[in-house]
C-alpha cells in the first residue's frame with residue numbers, strides 16, 4: 091500500500107489517500123510546528139502522493155487554516171487536494187477567556203445554522219478558497235436538532251460551498267439519525283465519522299464503527315498514536331521524555347495507564363518482529379481495522395511524518411494482529427456484550443450465523 095492507494099470515503103465519490111495529513115500541529119504554540127516546519131510536512135506529504143488534508147477553524151486559533159491555505163495556493167494544486175476543515179467550537183472566545191469568566195457569543199459555536207454559515211465564511215477566508223471539499227462538524231453541541239444540521243449542511247452542498255459533510259466526536263445515534271433522515275429525504279448525507287481510535291482507544295468499536303458501516307460512512311481515526319504515546323518515546327518508569335505529553339501539557343497524562351504500558355509492550359514485540367518502528371506498527375493496526383478508510387497522521391517534525399507514512403508498507407500477519415487485538419481488547423460494555431458471538435449463537439439455537447457485513 092502507499093498514499094496513492096486511493097479509496098472512496100464512505101458511500102461517496104470522494105477519493106482519498108489511506109493516510110490523511112492532520113494539521114492540528116500547524117501554527118500551534120509549544121507542541122506544534124512553526125510555518126517552516128509545517129510547510130515541510132505539507133510538501134513531504136504531497137510529494138508522497140497524499141491528497142487528503144485535515145484542518146479545523148480552531149487549530150492554532152486559525153493559524154492552521156491560514157498556513158494550509160497558503161501552502162495549497164503556493165503549489166497551485168487546489169483541485170488535487172481534498173481539503174477538509176471543521177466547525178462547532180466557539181469562534182468568539184478562547185477557552186482561556188472562558189475559564190477567566192469571559193463570555194463569548196453563543197451563536198459563534200455549535201451546529202445551529204447561524205454558526206455554520208458564520209464559521210464556513212471565516213474558514214473560506216482563512217483558507218483562501220471558495221469551497222471546502224469536506225466539512226466536518228467538529229463536535230456535537232448536544233442541542234441542535236439533527237434535522238437542522240442535515241438541512242444546513244445539505245444546503246451548503248447544493249450551493250457548492252462544500253462538496254461533502256461529515257461528523258466528528260458525536261454519539262453514534264446522531265450520525266445514524268442524520269444518515270437516515272438524509273436518505274429518506276433524498277438529500278446529501280454525512281459520508282464519514284472522525285473519532286479517536288487507536289490501540290489504546292477502542293471504545294468506538296461497540297457503537298460508532300457498526301453505525302458507520304451500516305450507514306455508509308467511512309471511519310477516519312484521529313490520534314492513532316495516542317498523541318505520540320504509541321511511538322514508544324515515553325517509558326513506564328520515566329514519562330518525562332520530550333514530546334506533546336511531557337510534563338505539564340494541555341493533553342494531560344491519561345495515556346500513562348498500566349493497561350496502556352502493557353499494550354505498548356505487545357506493540358514493541360510485534361514491531362521488533364516486523365523490523366519497523368512502533369509508530370508504523372500502531373498505524374498499520376489502525377489502518378487494517380474494519381470500516382477504517384483514511385487514518386489521520388499528525389507530526390510536529392518532518393522525520394515523524396516520514397516515519398509514519400512508511401506505515402502504508404507494513405502488513406501485520408494474522409498472529410501479530412491477534413496478539414495486538416488481545417493485548418488491547420476493550421472491556422465489553424452493554425452493547426458489545428449483547429452482540430458477542432456467544433449471544434448470537436444462543437439466539438440462533440446454537441448455530442453460528444454470519445450476517446452480510448460479517
Ligand SMILES: NC(=O)c1ccc[n+]([C@@H]2O[C@H](COP(=O)([O-])OP(=O)(O)OC[C@H]3O[C@@H](n4cnc5c(N)ncnc54)[C@H](OP(=O)(O)O)[C@@H]3O)[C@@H](O)[C@H]2O)c1
Nearest residue numbers: 112113114312313314315316317318321333334386388390
Ligand atoms: N476531531 C477531533 O476531535 C480531533 C482531535 C485530535 C486530532 N484530530 C486530527 O487528527 C490529527 C492527528 O491527531 P494527533 O496529532 O493527535 O495524532 P497522533 O498520531 O496520535 O499524535 C501525533 C503526535 O505524536 C508525536 N509523533 C507523531 N509521529 C511520531 C513518530 N513517528 N515518532 C515519535 N513521535 C511521533 C508528535 O508529537 P510530539 O513530537 O509533540 O511528541 C505528533 O504531533 C490531527 O492533526 C487532527 O487533524 C482530530
